[in-house]
Amino acid sequence: xxxxxxxxxxxxxxxxxxxxxxxxxxxxxxxxxxxxxxxxxxxxxxxxxxxxxxxxxxxxxxxxxxxxxxxxxxxxxxxxxxxxxxxxxxxxxxxxxxxxxxxxxxxxxxxxxxxxxxxxxxxxxxxxxxxxxxxxxxxxxxxxxxxxxxxxxxxxxxxxxxxxxxxxxxxxxxxxxxxxxxxxxxxxxxxxxxxxxxxxxxxxxxxxxxxxxxxxxxxxxxxxxxxxxxxxx
Ligand SMILES: [Zn+2]
Numbered sequence: 061x062x063x064x065x066x067x068x069x070x071x072x073x074x075x076x077x078x079x080x081x082x083x084x085x086x087x088x089x090x091x092x093x094x095x096x097x098x099x100x101x102x103x104x105x106x107x108x109x110x111x112x113x114x115x116x117x118x119x120x121x122x123x124x125x126x127x128x129x130x131x132x133x134x135x136x137x138x139x140x141x142x143x144x145x146x147x148x149x150x151x152x153x154x155x156x157x158x159x160x161x162x163x164x165x166x167x168x169x170x171x172x173x174x175x176x177x178x179x180x181x182x183x184x185x186x187x188x189x190x191x192x193x194x195x196x197x198x199x200x201x202x203x204x205x206x207x208x209x210x211x212x213x214x215x216x217x218x219x220x221x222x223x224x225x226x227x228x229x230x231x232x233x234x235x236x237x238x239x240x241x242x243x244x245x246x247x248x249x250x251x252x253x254x255x256x257x258x259x260x261x262x263x264x265x266x267x268x269x270x271x272x273x274x275x276x277x278x279x280x281x282x283x284x285x286x287x288x289x290x291x292x293x
Pocket of ligand 1: 085086087088089090099100101102103104
């Protein structure tokens with residue numbers, strides 16, 4: 061009886077909160093209906109998804125990164141309202157949204173690539189403290205859950221608090237981040253196929269810097285996954 065009353069009270073409370081603070085679509089802002097989570101079905105339908113499950117379409121990016129596979133969920137464009145998805149994960153501390161989007165990407169990657177573990181692109185500890193969490197870790201957690209592999213957030217670390225990338229030229233970005241990462245315990249990943257995960261791939265400078273470090277690991281193979289990828293690099 062007490063349990064049942066508790067449930068009624070909880071449902072009542074939840075519907076009241078729902079009326080006061082309705083859940084809205086992270087992309088268009090419309091109120092979500094039952095069964096929808098984070099994004100309305102209209103936005104899910106028109107999302108500019110990467111339809112080729114594997115990545116061969118972007119030879120230039122593969123060439124720049126020299127990665128075994130390159131996976132991305134959707135084409136990223138700052139003019140498109142889908143950039144809100146990344147913005148909300150990154151700047152509105154929507155950790156659970158990051159995990160959810162990571163799961164969506166994980167389902168598209170699938171288990172056929174022999175990936176052994178997921179490595180999120182690290183944030184400098186000061187930046188992580190300020191933001192509350194690392195968005196790449198949230199996305200990577202979603203991917204690793206679907207692939208059934210471990211997530212290893214402590215083998216690659218960021219040693220320099222690089223200044224903001226916004227407004228820098230491609231060369232300045234590359235210079236800024238190239239020496240920003242280091243390995244802490246490379247032996248743990250010897251012979252592994254690692255999947256490096258970031259939120260957005262634009263110039264590829266951060267990814268390239270991380271890959272340069274990861275390649276120092278004996279027998280390692282590297283693939284890359286991100287939620288959004290800019291159309292051109
Ligand atoms: Zn929507």
